[in-house]
Amino acid sequence: QVLNASDFGLPQNRERIFIVGINRRKIRGAVFKFPKPPKTPVKVGDILDRRVDTKYVLSNKLWSGHKRRLREHRERGNGFGYSLFTPDSPRTSTISARYYKDGSEILIATSGNPRKITPREAARLQGFPESFKIPVSDTQAYKQFGNSVAVSVISAIAREMVKLLPKT
Numbered sequence: 001q002v003l004n005a006s007d008f009g010l011p012q013n014r015e016r017i018f019i020v021g022i023n024r025r026k027i028r029g030a031v032f033k034f035p036k037p038p039k040t041p042v043k044v045g046d047i048l049d050r051r052v053d054t055k056y057v058l059s060n061k062l063w064s065g066h067k068r069r070l071r072e073h074r075e076r077g078n079g080f081g082y083s084l085f086t087p088d089s090p091r092t093s094t095i096s097a098r099y100y101k102d103g104s105e106i107l108i109a110t111s112g113n114p115r116k117i118t119p120r121e122a123a124r125l126q127g128f129p130e131s132f133k134i135p136v137s138d139t140q141a142y143k144q145f146g147n148s149v150a151v152s153v154i155s156a157i158a159r160e161m162v163k164l165l166p167k168t
Helices: 060-076 119-125 138-147 151-164
Strands: 002-004 015-017
Touching: 119 138
Parallel strands: none
Antiparallel strands: 002 015
């Protein structure tokens, strides 16, 4: 089943295919049904920090490079470039494991140059709780969150699986 994180309370467009396998003998003829997405309304601002270290703001050189590459790609007729979001945006693009390189798929508009999301914001974007510790570098955190599954989607699937298990 294709499920989107944005339908499960996360402000990220992250469609993924989920495959569930259950031993039929253990569930005695019951049939697994994927969870119905709650479609909880959210926006990008829900995961953003109020204050962010300036190290996440794009330098003039990097921002100029993003704008130049966008222009060049548009002239060639392809859709590559950066994606800019505001706190009121309903969702971001999908965060990828390469986010640490230049952050181009998710940039947050500011009064000056845009900024990357922080590792904590990336964790929130994937549905990790505030208590989740990030004991690695920003680069490693971005790689890990970019390769992660959306927690709220997996939790909803797991709840449906548990319903099928025999009560002991």
